[in-house]
Amino acid sequence: MAKKEITIYDIAKQLNISPTTVSRGLNDHPAINIKTKTKIMDLAKELDYRSNKFASNLRKQSTNTIGVIVPKLDSMFMSSVISGIEKIANNAGYNLIISQSFESEEKEKNNAVTMFNSRVDGLIVSLSNQTKDFNHFKTFIKKGVPLILFDRIAEDLPSTKVIIDNFKAGYTATKHLIEQGCKNILHITSDLNRNVYKDRFEGYKKALLDHEISYKPELFITNDLSESAIIDCFKNDVLKRKTLPDGIFITSDFAAALAITTLKQAGIRVPEDIAIIGFNNDLICKVTEPTISTINYPGKEMGESVARILVNHLKGNGDLGITNTVVLNTDLVIRKSSLKKNKNKT
Amino acid sequence: MAKKEITIYDIAKQLNISPTTVSRGLNDHPAINIKTKTKIMDLAKELDYRSNKFASNLRKQSTNTIGVIVPKLDSMFMSSVISGIEKIANNAGYNLIISQSFESEEKEKNNAVTMFNSRVDGLIVSLSNQTKDFNHFKTFIKKGVPLILFDRIAEDLPSTKVIIDNFKAGYTATKHLIEQGCKNILHITSDLNRNVYKDRFEGYKKALLDHEISYKPELFITNDLSESAIIDCFKNDVLKRKTLPDGIFITSDFAAALAITTLKQAGIRVPEDIAIIGFNNDLICKVTEPTISTINYPGKEMGESVARILVNHLKGNGDLGITNTVVLNTDLVIRKSSLKKNKNKT
Numbered sequence: 001m002a003k004k005e006i007t008i009y010d011i012a013k014q015l016n017i018s019p020t021t022v023s024r025g026l027n028d029h030p031a032i033n034i035k036t037k038t039k040i041m042d043l044a045k046e047l048d049y050r051s052n053k054f055a056s057n058l059r060k061q062s063t064n065t066i067g068v069i070v071p072k073l074d075s076m077f078m079s080s081v082i083s084g085i086e087k088i089a090n091n092a093g094y095n096l097i098i099s100q101s102f103e104s105e106e107k108e109k110n111n112a113v114t115m116f117n118s119r120v121d122g123l124i125v126s127l128s129n130q131t132k133d134f135n136h137f138k139t140f141i142k143k144g145v146p147l148i149l150f151d152r153i154a155e156d157l158p159s160t161k162v163i164i165d166n167f168k169a170g171y172t173a174t175k176h177l178i179e180q181g182c183k184n185i186l187h188i189t190s191d192l193n194r195n196v197y198k199d200r201f202e203g204y205k206k207a208l209l210d211h212e213i214s215y216k217p218e219l220f221i222t223n224d225l226s227e228s229a230i231i232d233c234f235k236n237d238v239l240k241r242k243t244l245p246d247g248i249f250i251t252s253d254f255a256a257a258l259a260i261t262t263l264k265q266a267g268i269r270v271p272e273d274i275a276i277i278g279f280n281n282d283l284i285c286k287v288t289e290p291t292i293s294t295i296n297y298p299g300k301e302m303g304e305s306v307a308r309i310l311v312n313h314l315k316g317n318g319d320l321g322i323t324n325t326v327v328l329n330t331d332l333v334i335r336k337s338s339l340k341k342n343k344n345k346t
Numbered sequence: 347m348a349k350k351e352i353t354i355y356d357i358a359k360q361l362n363i364s365p366t367t368v369s370r371g372l373n374d375h376p377a378i379n380i381k382t383k384t385k386i387m388d389l390a391k392e393l394d395y396r397s398n399k400f401a402s403n404l405r406k407q408s409t410n411t412i413g414v415i416v417p418k419l420d421s422m423f424m425s426s427v428i429s430g431i432e433k434i435a436n437n438a439g440y441n442l443i444i445s446q447s448f449e450s451e452e453k454e455k456n457n458a459v460t461m462f463n464s465r466v467d468g469l470i471v472s473l474s475n476q477t478k479d480f481n482h483f484k485t486f487i488k489k490g491v492p493l494i495l496f497d498r499i500a501e502d503l504p505s506t507k508v509i510i511d512n513f514k515a516g517y518t519a520t521k522h523l524i525e526q527g528c529k530n531i532l533h534i535t536s537d538l539n540r541n542v543y544k545d546r547f548e549g550y551k552k553a554l555l556d557h558e559i560s561y562k563p564e565l566f567i568t569n570d571l572s573e574s575a576i577i578d579c580f581k582n583d584v585l586k587r588k589t590l591p592d593g594i595f596i597t598s599d600f601a602a603a604l605a606i607t608t609l610k611q612a613g614i615r616v617p618e619d620i621a622i623i624g625f626n627n628d629l630i631c632k633v634t635e636p637t638i639s640t641i642n643y644p645g646k647e648m649g650e651s652v653a654r655i656l657v658n659h660l661k662g663n664g665d666l667g668i669t670n671t672v673v674l675n676t677d678l679v680i681r682k683s684s685l686k687k688n689k690n691k692t
Contacts, residue, residue: 048485050463079425086446095443095464100432117396118441139394257633287603289635
């Protein structure tokens with residue numbers, strides 16, 4: 001289908017000048033006079049000449065592309081992160097190549113090979129829940145291609161990491177529920193194989209311990225936090241229990257919203273009977289009834305931060321060592337779903 | 347920073363064989379015996395040899411990349427579309443280069459130039475609201491690079507288009523509100539410069555006409571459907587009117603959710619006082635109170651459809667002419683926010 005590519009030789013022939021002059025003219029070389037430059041530029045435009053980035057990249061050993069591998073693109077959190085990365089990378093002249101691992105270690109490995117062979121200048125990764133072996137990233141490190149992990153990381157991979165303090169966030173969320181009078185706090189989260197969920201769980205347990213509440217294994221549930229998993233977990237487990245929890249810390253706002261809906265349908269009041277806190281501060285928190293208390297986790301800022309660190313590094317302006325860790329702030333956002341006390345005041 | 351790249355010459359030298367033999371071995375050429383192939387492969391792996399995709403692409407005039415330009419990445423609809431595109435493209439061996447126009451014609455033009463110079467094999471675009479001139483895409487068409495527009499399209503651009511029937515969807519949504527007894531239906535939407543909003547508006551007007559309700563300009567509002575715009579529009583306009591509408595057709599589910607929240611805070615009942623219907627069928631529709639009636643617009647399927655058409659075309663398997671239009675189905679999803687009648691039945 002593609003038409004023959006226009007080269008500098010075609011332009012040179014038509015203008016009856018040397019290819020070297022054309023090349024210099026296109027690159028704004030001072031040795032070429034303005035009149036000739038204009039003629040060259042005009043003809044290049046007329047013929048739809050494309051600068052040969054590939055050949056040029058081949059010489060420079062740089063492709064001006066950044067690879068991104070994430071578990072899934074279709075969540076509000078991830079789309080905010082990607083939007084932030086794209087904004088910074090694009091402004092700095094980098095193309096973004098994006099792929100999804102769909103929580104599969106094998107797919108993540110395949111995506112890494114593709115990125116490696118595409119010679120990305122840098123690689124940004126949020127790990128799949130299933131990934132246990134990291135050899136597919138070591139080739140990048142050995143080759144000197146900078147690797148940045150964000151959100152879902154692995155401690156023992158020597159790369160720059162951009163994260164939040166998940167332990168602290170889990171601790172803060174749980175402590176808030178305890179301060180609202182909750183003593184039987186259910187924690188619903190995802191795969192503990194990854195830092196994000198493991199660290200929040202540790203924070204949850206530490207908050208219980210510090211408030212002399214013993215940890216009960218039956219108050220800990222893991223699933224994939226999908227719509228079907230959450231509804232199933234409430235209808236076939238939580239709602240059938242003799243003793244209901246009086247608080248729930250659930251590490252996804254959408255799952256928290258579904259929990260509220262399911263509990264309300266069963267005649268259980270939120271927050272009076274069960275106080276609920278979510279995670280991320282998605283837009284959804286503002287439009288449910290009650291509105292959802294949560295941990296604010298700024299995805300767009302994380303994306304911008306990740307891209308800025310990588311771009312600075314690639315342009316030689318970065319003072320970040322390759323094994324540094326950047327920890328972004330999170331905040332407790334108190335709305336109605338968790339307020340058992342002072343309810344009338346809000 | 348990058349280490350020196352390993353070439354077939356390095357491998358040849360270490361194994362004391364010819365570069366041609368190495369090249370053939372790496373490409374599984376039948377003339378090379380298995381023992382030699384294994385030696386070559388093993389050393390290539392040990393030295394982290396990368397197949398020189400660039401040089402190979404330069405010869406093939408193909409880059410195995412697909413460019414995507416969209417207005418914004420951070421919406422549930424767009425992240426579903428991108429997820430669908432990535433899935434199909436990745437499985438077919440294509441990399442995805444993604445960029446955002448942020449609703450700016452200038453940024454869209456710059457992104458198109460970058461994609462053109464990156465020699466994408468095909469380009470997928472959803473237009474920015476502001477774009478009025480399309481010359482930046484004509485270079486792709488002239489060069490034989492396939493262009494597919496989706497969702498936000500321009501009729502007069504000769505490219506394959508994947509859309510929904512926005513006129514019909516607007517008609518269906520409005521007709522549903524009329525059937526629920528609404529006579530003063532407010533339509534809140536975005537920039538009429540783009541087909542999606544213009545066609546829905548035309549569908550709204552036609553449904554009114556067909557039901558002998560006259561169109562009133564004061565019942566038509568455009569803004570960017572952002573959180574601040576919607577809250578401002580209700581607090582400073584709609585809620586101050588002497589006659590409130592009895593129905594609202596608003597072309598975004600998140601905006602519909604915000605409208606419900608704002609109306610409820612003002613003591614107005616949804617759907618009893620005002621029935622509301624949104625657009626897209628985002629997850630949010632299921633967790634608001636009342637749940638939101640909407641038009642189901644399957645983003646992931648649209649993304650997969652777009653990518654499948656492009657990949658088939660690139661692999662020479664497509665029977666689609668370049669100016670075809672694919673229209674995906676939409677459905678009316680009736681939930682509680684629009685049900686003035688038979689309310690007790692649902």
